[in-house]
Amino acid sequence: MGNDSDITNLPHVPGHELSGIVQETGKSVTRWKSGDRITVPFVSRCGTCPECISGNHQISDHQFQPGFSNWGSFAQYVSIKYADTNLICLPEEVDFVTAASLGCRFETSFRAVAAQGAVKPVQWVAVYGCGGVGLSAIMIAHAFAVRVIAVDINEKALDLTKSIGANFTINAKEYTDVVEVIFDITGRGAHLSMDALGSVTACSNSILCLRKQGRHVQVGLLAGDNFLP
Numbered sequence: 487m488g489n490d491s492d493i494t495n496l497p498h499v500p501g502h503e504l505s506g507i508v509q510e511t512g513k514s515v516t517r518w519k520s521g522d523r524i525t526v527p528f529v530s531r532c533g534t535c536p537e538c539i540s541g542n543h544q545i546s547d548h549q550f551q552p553g554f555s556n557w558g559s560f561a562q563y564v565s566i567k568y569a570d571t572n573l574i575c576l577p578e579e580v581d582f583v584t585a586a587s588l589g590c591r592f593e594t595s596f597r598a599v600a601a602q603g604a605v606k607p608v609q610w611v612a613v614y615g616c617g618g619v620g621l622s623a624i625m626i627a628h629a630f631a632v633r634v635i636a637v638d639i640n641e642k643a644l645d646l647t648k649s650i651g652a653n654f655t656i657n658a659k660e661y662t663d664v665v666e667v668i669f670d671i672t673g674r675g676a677h678l679s680m681d682a683l684g685s686v687t688a689c690s691n692s693i694l695c696l697r698k699q700g701r702h703v704q705v706g707l708l709a710g711d712n713f714l715p
């Protein structure tokens with residue numbers, strides 16, 4: 487079972503996108519029983535602090551991330567605190583592999599596109615970075631009937647975006663000014679743009695390609711050399 491050591495302290499067990507079957511429950515758990523099929527959000531919460539009560543569990547006073555702040559799911563078992571609050575029931579028709587993608591990349595992208603981005607049909611959305619979270623954002627944006635511009639330097643990733651809803655793709659290696667290309671496509675800039683990569687270049691281009699009153703959502707973590715103090 488996991489403990490509270492974080493990623494900076496070895497030994498550590500990674501694994502933050504997980505789903506599975508409840509094996510055992512703690513004494514205070516009332517909503518779940520052995521055999522239930524579940525997944526969990528990447529940023530798990532306490533459920534009782536003011537942030538949790540306001541629906542912002544990602545900034546819970548007692549947040550934790552299996553695989554980062556706690557031992558994760560690259561193991562036979564993983565323990566999840568505050569299980570009544572954090573476990574999410576899986577319908578039979580959702581398989582475990584699909585379910586494992588929901589708690590981090592899809593949940594994050596949904597909030598970025600639908601809640602923070604508040605997109606409306608036919609608006610323009612630019613997504614910088616077409617990895618797990620960027621591809622999820624494109625699928626979600628497509629579901630909201632917005633027009634998507636995908637930006638990456640990997641042609642294979644860009645090809646994939648076309649099959650999941652991107653209307654335009656930009657290989658950033660082929661242009662000196664990605665922002666100009668986005669203005670050429672959209673006329674007045676993007677309504678919503680997001681850095682789904684976490685780089686200074688993607689972040690600044692994402693802000694610069696916005697139209698007046700457009701909105702930038704920073705999804706990628708600006709860490710290491712890309713840390714902005």
Ligand SMILES: [Zn+2]
Pocket residue numbers: 531532533534535536537538539543545546547548549
């Ligand atoms: Zn909380």
